[in-house]
Amino acid sequence: MSRLVAAEPETRNSNYIFEDPPDEDKFSACVHCGMCLEACPTYQETGLEQHSPRGRVHLIKSVAEGKMTLGEVFSDSVFQCLDCRACETACPANVQVGTLIEQARGQVRQAMPLRGWKGLLSRIFLRGIFPYPRRLFFLGTLLKFYQKSGLQWFCRKTGLLRILPDHLRQMEAVLPKVNKPVITRYPAVVPAEGETRKKVAMLTGCVMDVMFSDINEATIRVLTRNGYEVHLPRQQKCCGALQLHAGDREKAKQLARQNIDAFLAADVDHVIVNAAGCGAALREYGELLHNDPEYKEKAKNFSEKVVDVAKFLHDNGYRKPTGRVEKRITYHDACHLAHAQGIRFEPRKLLKEIPGIELVELPDADRCCGSAGIYNITNPEMASRLLQKKIASIPDQVELVTMGNPGCMLQMAMGVHQHHRKEQVVHTVQVLDWAYQRETEQ
């Protein structure tokens, strides 16, 4: 018999037995209308209700009502989510699906901790390496040694790499050349060129500063060139997004508190981020620490200062470059810029105003490329399906694919490599930096 569902106590029978469960006021805002379904990449691929935002929220609610356990089915539903937030753009009622998913993952990971080699790797990287810049930089040095010493050549030639799973081997093939991190090379304060318009701090990031320190350099050059004094707080840490996505909320909160302290001490007007995923995480510290009496207010104040570099330049003013970059390019919306931060037109505008640039729109530009933090490592099959779609939609005769997130850049580079294509994958700020550099060459 069907039943009339009335006045079910939401919390009395809850199966959320750990601290920090999904907030009831967040999941009860969902009225089950289904407007999110087709916005969701995993629903588009599978058509399955539990792999749609609405289905996931329904299950999150079901656990709270005691109708579902913190078991396999629930875990699968919330961990197959890309946390891309496309559903939040589509949702008429502003349901914070991303936060709900992260909270649910926290419960799942405590109920069923990762075991075996997966657990080991997750602990080593997410708890043992990323939170500690020195260890990460050491790893970077090893990687650099691997690339430069001929070891990489050797591994590739001898086929040693075949011991890696397919997707990791693909990733190895496109690893950018590792440089020394800017945080260890640059002074703590980089002065502005000319008159100082504003003081800003910059998040150098963990992976960003190892794999893409040239983007960090470009960001610093563009900012200082435009009169912004750039602070690089030495005590800053990894933003915690990866830990948060993996369900390790405790570690994420610890990193958040450390970053809040480090950046508030710098006493700057804005905190600039050039990685969409990190930016979104920093902007959500207020949400993450909303139950922390000591940090609640500080977190809110901090989050309000955080801004993506493209939006910062657009809103606070920058000098339009006169150097020409003669390229036909396209722009991919990183999920955590477009959906999580609502930043769409600013980077496009920045790019379009560079002399010589022809910007062609990428169809479904804001559909996830499958990178999604470490999703492409944990869920390679779905990630690869999304990547195929993304690569297939790149318009013809485009020379550059631009974007504002390092995770997407690695993923897209992998896609371009797999399909033997020629497009170069670059960060928005890099193109702007080139244009400024060309000025002196001209």
Added chain:
Amino acid sequence: MFGKRLKMAAKKAKRKKDKLIESLIAVVGEDAIYYEHEDLLAYECDGYVIHKGLPRAVVFPSTTEEVSQIVKILHAQKIPFIPRGAGTGLSGGATPMGGEVIISLVRMKQLLEVDFENRRAVVQPGFVNLKLTNAIAEKGYYYVPDPSSQRTCTIGGNVGENAGGAHCLKYGVTTNHVLGLEVVLPDGEIVNIGGIPDMPGYDLLGLLTGSEGTLGIVTKITVKILKQPEAQETVCALFDRVEDASHTVSDIISAGIIPAALEMMDKIAIEGVEKGNYPVGYPKDLAAVLLIEVDGIKEGIPEQIEKIIQICQNRNVREVRVASSEAERQAWWNNRKQAFGAMGTISPDYLVQDGVIPRSKLPEVLEKVAQISSKYGLRIANVFHAGDGNLHPLILFDSRVPGDTEKAVAAGSEILKVCADVGGSITGEHGVGIEKKEEMRFIFNDEEIALQVSIRDVFNPENLCNPDKLFPTASRCAEVKAVKRASG
């Protein structure tokens, strides 16, 4: 990956698998079926959340042949089944009463053919409504029926519910756009209906469209596609009194103008959409807003717009203006089309009703809706397709408050009674489903209902295909009775 997980679930439960599940797996394979309790939870309701029931299994066929084989198995074993599209229906049409097998058509989502010369397209039932327009827009064509859920709802579901939408005022609802159907009958036989305009004999297409899945499962649909109008303009009119807005609606139609769309939202609805994801900045103290869109030949538009603005001014409009750009027009429509979901920002639950009334009765009915609202102590937001008198009162409630759900259901029923009493109907486009079964009695007497059931019996004699929907059941379930009692 997903297939693998489904398979894993199957392995885990190998011992539990019964004969039925095994025979269904033999048709669709292990990666196209769910049958374990927790896997079924997400299918316990559609967009109507007041009733929930667990299916026995959910199967995902990929072809008409598979649908037919599944239905044959279920028919032979006398197991009831439900076709399901995207599950965005608002009357519980795809919600199990308990124990049915859901046949989900989401994997049948191909656009099979577009025939511009004959202005028609052939789609599978799981094809999403808006994708059809997107696929043919480049050549200047579109598919007219535009339910607010068009971004996600399927054309199969639209046929089942005879879906409408904002732009159906001028161009008609789904049934006016269906040219042919391939249907799997409740015994598994595959038949084709229609295909050419004005088929001789009974209008079976008309009968099947809107039959809410009680006469069979649609597996292929041929629809009309139309050339996009040469020009269109949208007017937004802000009113301080609902009466003025209501009279404006009647005046526009009486003036001989047939707008492509004529939509209205009242104060509480505006509060919701302004808090939602697509606000347009309507003033807070507004009583009603009208969106009026006209389309057609370019030369004919300005005159109509002028007339409409004049009518609005005669009815004390506070502000009236024409969309200055396509972006502004889109912003108005996005705001309007998100209205139902946006209620989540001002209430944890809502129940949407779907009454239809003669346009001239609008002020009277709205007054009664307001009375019902205060009687039950529940806020009611009003969103209407005002042009065709289709009301969507959104009754706001909190299912966690004991008694609230029952009150909302009772208030909804009373509103439908008001609609029926002024010569209207209980549903314009959302269907009867589970929700309005009993309210069918407001319009039909026992004999009329029995006659309709006998038509259903021609197709679905054993009542296996979407059972216990659409018509009131002889013995009503205890809970519904309790609700009725609560309503007094």
